[in-house]
Amino acid sequence: MPSPLAAFIDRAQRLFVLTGAGCSTDSGIPDYRDADGQWKRTPPVTYQAFMGEPATRQRYWARSLLGWPRFGQAQPNGTHAALAALEARGQLEVLLTQNVDRLHQRAGSRAVIDLHGRLDQIRCMGCELRIPREDFQHLLLAHNPGWDQLEAAQAPDGDADLDDMDFSSFQVPACPHCGSILKPDVVFFGESVPRDRVAAVQAHLAQADAVLVVGSSLMVYSGFRFVQAAASAGLPVAALNLGRTRADALLNLKIAEPCAEALAFLLPA
Numbered sequence: 001m002p003s004p005l006a007a008f009i010d011r012a013q014r015l016f017v018l019t020g021a022g023c024s025t026d027s028g029i030p031d032y033r034d035a036d037g038q039w040k041r042t043p044p045v046t047y048q049a050f051m052g053e054p055a056t057r058q059r060y061w062a063r064s065l066l067g068w069p070r071f072g073q074a075q076p077n078g079t080h081a082a083l084a085a086l087e088a089r090g091q092l093e094v095l096l097t098q099n100v101d102r103l104h105q106r107a108g109s110r111a112v113i114d115l116h117g118r119l120d121q122i123r124c125m126g127c128e129l130r131i132p133r134e135d136f137q138h139l140l141l142a143h144n145p146g147w148d149q150l151e152a153a154q155a156p157d158g159d160a161d162l163d164d165m166d167f168s169s170f171q172v173p174a175c176p177h178c179g180s181i182l183k184p185d186v187v188f189f190g191e192s193v194p195r196d197r198v199a200a201v202q203a204h205l206a207q208a209d210a211v212l213v214v215g216s217s218l219m220v221y222s223g224f225r226f227v228q229a230a231a232s233a234g235l236p237v238a239a240l241n242l243g244r245t246r247a248d249a250l251l252n253l254k255i256a257e258p259c260a261e262a263l264a265f266l267l268p269a
């Protein structure tokens, strides 16, 4: 007998998969929220604060400088591998991820939409120049010698915990091309997902015959709305998540198990 989850996946021909932070915790990237969907720590920096306050950018980049080496070295885990195998089986319409770590792509998934952008890239808010985050790390260090020697705890999004530090001497490099503000190429809290990206997701959803949520509590509306739309359209929706999700009332199937174990049947024997 296949498990209920295996039966759900086997029935689908064009599965719309939505993934969240729970996919990456096994890769050493911590989750923001606990099993009840509550913040485990202080909420992250908002778009408005990042763009409007130089002190916020100093604090953000100082913490990012410390957190990046570990975040940048994170490796895909069994959940990423299983979802790449699902695509290889020809049953995937698209994989929409709320994660910004690019681990699905590193595991071999190709039909991926990074709903909230990608942390391995920097974007100039003036001229749209893109810079690899790894290159920007060298620029940050060149402007702030010695800062990489500080020890700090790891937080989500390559951030690091630095309580009560003075960041006023931290130098934040501007765009080398136009001098404008550089920002991670991710959608911050308080910022909208680009319209063309939303339209691409909707087009895939219209082609899908089922929805599978993996490792997300769907507490962020930008992801939840697609599950809501799928349920309204009558698509079967399943969720694999250890805690409760915002969509629990809309689900046809809920599996509260660790993602990698529950999806291991997809991996080639």
Ligand SMILES: [Zn+2]
Binding pocket: 124, 125, 126, 127, 128, 129, 175, 176, 177, 178, 179, 180
């Ligand atoms: Zn620029």
